[in-house]
Amino acid sequence: MPGRTLYDKLWDAHVVHVEPDGTTLLYIDRHLVHEVTSPQAFEGLKLAGRKPWRTSSAVAVPDHNVPTTDRNQGIADPVSRLQVETLDANCAEFGITEFKMNDIRQGIVHVIGPEEGLTLPGMTVVCGDSHTSTHGAFGALAHGIGTSEVEHVMATQCLVQKKSRAMRIRVEGELGRGVTAKDVALAIIGEIGTAGGTGHAVEFAGSAIRGLSMEGRMTLCNMAIEAGARAGMVAVDEKTIEYFRGRPYAPKGEMFDQAAAYWKTLVSDADAKFDAEVVLDAAKIKPQVTWGTSPEMVVTVDGKVPNPADASSEVKKHDWERALQYMGLEAGTPIEQIAIDKVFIGSCTNSRIEDLREAAAVVKGRHKAANVKLAMVVPGSGLVKQQAEEEGLDKVFLEAGFEWREPGCSMCLAMNADRLEPGERCASTSNRNFEGRQGAGGRTHLVSPAMAAAAGIAGHFVDVRKF
């Protein structure tokens, strides 16, 4: 039998039924739920008189709409409040575990899943959110799904799927100082494009990936969707297994050892075949900054805003022209000369403790530039916030003139009160620089936490390696 990829192994372990045309019922182990993409699914269940198949597989948390200040005041926006209250009511009615807004375990769904041990290696994980790919960092098969599928998984514990093609992206060698998982993710997207992974499940491999912490691997898998891949994953190693020891929902004692023995098999076989393979040299990756309105519109920090005349096609040329106009940028401008108005450090891409430590190390003993109106740090969860405070990171940020907020999705997509005003330019550690993403007319530049912090201090983009 030919060798199997990690994706093959995860897939095979979850097949319930296969139709003659290959359409598969895939069993789902963990269903993460948030307030934005679930209300219509619960309503659908109620209208059809259906019950959840296995309530213990689902865990819910409000994250997209929650305020990051004055939590004790509740949610001011009545529309946001209704959505969160609807989640509370649905979870109570259907008996689903929920970490409510003021629970210390509340946070961004993709941060709390691994943090609580709700996500485990070898699991199939779904959530009505495209950044569910994050959980693949642990050798899990994790997909973002739509609301119809949220309802389908609730009712049947299965997802109707056809197998994707397998792609391996190897990053070999050692990353330079100041170069992070976020830069690797953006460099990959710059290389293969935002549709480069469409139709594929991507395994990230190579010595540079093995060298990443679990937090870094999450950042990388999180951005797999920005390369078009619905699932990203990294093989299990000792770091993966150690991460889960003592997590609340992870197995304990002998059960942990039994699970760990299985988890160790979750690697691609040496002779496994991939449908596509991309190789990057880690040493050549520099800190990245996006200049446009798609994550593939990215250059290195020592680069310049590109010229549409150099685009490879007419369609692309028009896109670049439109992006430059929206972003208020001139072709040929050095990236380091672009001044910013706001800094956002947070999101499911970069709001874990390691991200906050990296950003704090840059701002320590410095102060945000006068032209920066707001620099905000939004931890990924209540527990990340607590740990950061134990380490004194909150004080480092506050002394530097940065704001220290409550956990949630916040200005990654601006569903709560945190947003850019029209024309404002932001150094953001989030995942999407689409038009209007962080607020109508807002201009987003995606960067790593260290690069966002450095931009906040300098008032413009700056190479964190020189900082």
Added chain:
Amino acid sequence: MKPFAKLDGLVAPLDRANVDTDAIIPKQFLKSIKRSGFGPNLFDEWRYLDVGEPGKSNHDRPLNPDFVLNKPRYQGASVLLARENFGCGSSREHAPWALEDYGFRAIIAPSFADIFYNNCFKNGILPIVLDAAIVDRLFRQCEASEGYALTVDLDKQTVTTPTGETIAFEVDAGRKYRLLNGLDDIGLTLLQSDKIKAYEERRKAEAPWLF
């Protein structure tokens, strides 16, 4: 779900690549707990000159006269012609809900993002992948001729132009069957309940920590 069989529809050309779901339906409208009523806010930031908010009436908002869907000749369009990687970004099903509520039943593009593509089929919208050169030609024909309409036949898997040119497209057999018949996925899956239970029993023995 509404079944989809055959559509003879006016075409609107949206000439940009990588149209993301934030553009299709901006996040402030995702606060709704309903699945209907998103049509007036489809492409909100491109369509209107002010910033839309949920609950705000859209009737007296200033329209952007340059946006394609605001041009008189494209009123009533039910086929959207688009470029590469249409629907990239988030998993929000509000995107196909908004397109469907506006009146689109078919979208033609050289490629679609995976989650969006999948979500379309759950909502009675047929996403059609055609070769980029063909899509380019349809764009030129559509822009050149007012009232340009295409006939989409899902059963035969063809798109027919006003001059009678017939273009074949591929669609997964299972998805086609469900869309033609407007079938509910959940009901079909529950027919396999015994297999799901058997899988769970086997898995509980192999990997008890998952339960």
